[in-house]
Amino acid sequence: MTFPKVADCVDVFETLWPPALAESWDSVGLAVGDPEAEVRSILLALDPMDSVIAEAVVLDADLIFNHHPLLLRPVDSVNASTLKGGAIHTLISNGIALFNAHTNADSARGGVSDVLISLLGIEDAEPLVPHDLPAATEVGTGTGIGRVGDLKSPTAVREIARTLAARLPRTTTGVRIAGDPGAEVTRIAVCGGAGDSLFEAVRDSGAEVYITADLRHHPATEARDTANRHNGTPHLIDVSHWASESVWLDAAAAALEAEFTARGFTVGLQRSAVNTDPWVERY
Numbered sequence: 650m651t652f653p654k655v656a657d658c659v660d661v662f663e664t665l666w667p668p669a670l671a672e673s674w675d676s677v678g679l680a681v682g683d684p685e686a687e688v689r690s691i692l693l694a695l696d697p698m699d700s701v702i703a704e705a706v707v708l709d710a711d712l713i714f715n716h717h718p719l720l721l722r723p724v725d726s727v728n729a730s731t732l733k734g735g736a737i738h739t740l741i742s743n744g745i746a747l748f749n750a751h752t753n754a755d756s757a758r759g760g761v762s763d764v765l766i767s768l769l770g771i772e773d774a775e776p777l778v779p780h781d782l783p784a785a786t787e788v789g790t791g792t793g794i795g796r797v798g799d800l801k802s803p804t805a806v807r808e809i810a811r812t813l814a815a816r817l818p819r820t821t822t823g824v825r826i827a828g829d830p831g832a833e834v835t836r837i838a839v840c841g842g843a844g845d846s847l848f849e850a851v852r853d854s855g856a857e858v859y860i861t862a863d864l865r866h867h868p869a870t871e872a873r874d875t876a877n878r879h880n881g882t883p884h885l886i887d888v889s890h891w892a893s894e895s896v897w898l899d900a901a902a903a904a905l906e907a908e909f910t911a912r913g914f915t916v917g918l919q920r921s922a923v924n925t926d927p928w929v930e931r932y
């Protein structure tokens with residue numbers, strides 16, 4: 650059995666989710682870890698919360714493959730008494746590396762939004778905002794933020810919401826509709842995670858429903874007013890940020906398993922059992 654080093658893992662991750670696909674404001678890649686260290690097991694998670702790091706310690710994982718960055722904004726200290734510094738100390742003192750693929754995983758083919766729209770049976774979706782990487786760049790083909798595609802037949806908005814509720818992990822905040830729940834629609838746009846910056850692209854795409862997460866009052870009301878001055882679309886379906894992305898982790902694990910095996914490496918891959926959706930009760 651050949652176990653990969655952290656550097657081998659980084660190479661696998663960056664082949665599947667090229668860092669060139671990340672947005673310019675993002676932070677992706679190896680945040681903590683020694684490239685020369687051996688990796689026998691990897692824990693896959695969405696959020697580098699203390700509870701996930703504690704899980705990695707208990708499971709004796711050597712690397713956490715994570716979606717959201719631990720260090721998005723610059724820090725000037727890793728003092729262990731600070732939030733980020735404490736996490737970094739725990740990781741290093743337990744020999745655990747931390748890698749994240751964020752907007753590059755959103756944009757990649759087979760990425761977060763592709764998996765989300767595939768829950769509705771749409772397998773040939775196009776990017777909502779295609780990457781404008783040079784055409785010669787192979788990784789740029791068919792990549793970009795969000796996805797748009799068509800259902801096989803017109804379906805009521807509430808049926809789409811119910812399907813999502815059944816196929817996404819159950820969450821406290823559930824699945825919410827803004828617009829007309831009874832409207833029959835075919836063209837669907839999605840963006841896993843927070844997608845309230847994409848309304849213009851959604852309108853340009855002709856989508857009749859937009860599925861995303863973290864929709865706040867003002868962007869949602871303004872989007873509905875804009876829709877109502879035209880033909881009422883897009884209707885909005887708001888899902889849990891965590892749920893919208895957690896379905897991608899299974900696809901990521903399968904892609905990693907295939908890529909490590911193809912390279913002759915043996916490594917344990919385990920999905921975090923910690924639910925990092927912050928909302929726990931609703932009245």
Ligand SMILES: [Zn+2]
Pocket residue numbers: 717841842843890894
């Ligand atoms: Zn996210």
